[in-house]
Amino acid sequence: MSFQLGSSLLDACVLAVLAKQDAYGYSLTQQVREVMDISESTLYPVLRRLQKKEYLTTYDQSFQGRNRRYYRITASGIEKYEELLKEWVVYKQKIDSVLVGGINGE
Amino acid sequence: MVSKDEYLKKLQSKIKKLPNEEINEAIDFYHEYFAEAGEENTDSVIARLGSPxxxxxxxxxxxxxxxxxxxxxxxxxxxxxxxxxxxxxxxxxxxxxxxxxxxxxxxxxxxxxxxxxxxxxxxxxxxxxxxxxxxxxxxxxxxxxxxxxxxxxxxxxxxxxxxxxxxxxxxxxxxxxxxxxxxxxxxxxxxxxxxxxxxx
Structure with missing residues (x-):
């Protein structure tokens, strides 16, 4: 992809995925990777940072004799997600008005 | 090809300056990551993650x-x-x-x-x-x-x-x-x- 992703956009995507349902590290990474071209090692630092900011919490669940650490979004995480979503909509409209409108709407 | 344990050991040595809690979290995460991907996919996981x-x-x-x-x-x-x-x-x-x-x-x-x-x-x-x-x-x-x-x-x-x-x-x-x-x-x-x- 030619567009570089900012870290806030990545934060927003992770929060968005978790707002729908809890997920463990591997599945979360795969879900985000479906929509974004990122290296897989980018996700762990993001998760850790969001967790430190208390937007996410974790809990452990055993699965086939080993441990799965699930990430769950917190109330302040949802707040942050909504805030980022609002900013994104404004940003998207501005870019669209140039990229799309600039060519078609003379 | 590097094994999963070697990979994690290398990763651990590269981040050993961090507080213990951070090291453990990171290693646990990637340990689980390899387990989720499955033993047989170790090589492709390493390729996708990049070097330690x-x-x-x-x-x-x-x-x-x-x-x-x-x-x-x-x-x-x-x-x-x-x-x-x-x-x-x-x-x-x-x-x-x-x-x-x-x-x-x-x-x-x-x-x-x-x-x-x-x-x-x-x-x-x-x-x-x-x-x-x-x-x-x-x-x-x-x-x-x-x-x-x-x-x-x-x-x-x-x-x-x-x-x-x-x-x-x-x-x-x-x-x-x-x-x-x-x-x-x-x-x-x-x-x-x-x-x-x-x-x-």
């Missing part, structure tokens, strides 16, 4: 900034953040000549930042100290010529007062200077590793 150095450099760089963003950030913490950024750059797989340029650039930035903070520090510590001397001198001549005495004591009090007033803006300035330095370095680091990823 690359994974480590991302953890270190993000830790540096995260550590800084907490409200209790102090100048001391900022310096440790700078240290982590340097470690991150060292851990990342960049060509050596480029690495040397980057490191000298980073050190130059740190020195410029440090020198300006030091200058202010000397100035601000110097003010109350010279003020105190002036006050002492003032008292020393109080019996000979009280007007001179008042003059010196007054100058001394002004200097002490100015030093005290300037102290908290100075503390803020040094905090700001170091934290923006760290953010700048992180940006530089992101650019570098990003370009590398693209430029394969």
């Amino acid at each position: 150095s690359f994974v480590a450099s991302q953890i270190l760089a993000d830790y540096a900034v995260k550590d800084l963003d907490t409200n209790t950030s102090t100048t001391k913490k900022s310096f440790s953040a700078i240290w982590f950024i340097i470690l991150a750059i060292l851990a990342s797989p960049i060509a050596l000549p480029l690495l040397i340029i980057i490191i000298s650039l980073v050190f130059t930035l740190i020195i410029v930042c440090g020198a300006s903070i030091l200058t202010f520090f000397v100035f601000i510590v110097g003010l109350p100290v010279s003020g105190a001397f002036s006050i002492i001198a003032g008292f020393a001549v109080i019996v000979q010529h009280w007007q001179t005495s008042i003059f010196f004591i007054g100058i001394g009090l002004v200097a002490v007062g100015m030093g005290m007033l300037l102290f908290s803006p100075f503390a803020n300035f040094s905090k700001m200077a170091t934290s923006s330095l760290v953010k700048l370095l992180k940006k530089l680091f992101d650019k570098l590793t990003y370009r590398r990823k693209e430029g394969i």
Whole structure:
């Protein structure tokens, strides 16, 4: 992809995925990777940072004799997600008005 | 091909400067990650994650900034953040000549930042100290010529007062200077590793 992703956009995507349902590290990474071209090692630092900011919490669940650490979004995480979503909509409209409108709407 | 355990061991050695809790979290995460992908996919997981150095450099760089963003950030913490950024750059797989340029650039930035903070520090510590001397001198001549005495004591009090007033803006300035330095370095680091990823 030619567009570089900012870290806030990545934060927003992770929060968005978790707002729908809890997920463990591997599945979360795969879900985000479906929509974004990122290296897989980018996700762990993001998760850790969001967790430190208390937007996410974790809990452990055993699965086939080993441990799965699930990430769950917190109330302040949802707040942050909504805030980022609002900013994104404004940003998207501005870019669209140039990229799309600039060519078609003379 | 490297085994999963070797990979994790290498990763651990690259991030050993972090607090224990951070090391354990990261290793647990990647341990689980390999397990989820399945034993037979170890090679492809390693290929997708990148080298242990690359994974480590991302953890270190993000830790540096995260550590800084907490409200209790102090100048001391900022310096440790700078240290982590340097470690991150060292851990990342960049060509050596480029690495040397980057490191000298980073050190130059740190020195410029440090020198300006030091200058202010000397100035601000110097003010109350010279003020105190002036006050002492003032008292020393109080019996000979009280007007001179008042003059010196007054100058001394002004200097002490100015030093005290300037102290908290100075503390803020040094905090700001170091934290923006760290953010700048992180940006530089992101650019570098990003370009590398693209430029394969």
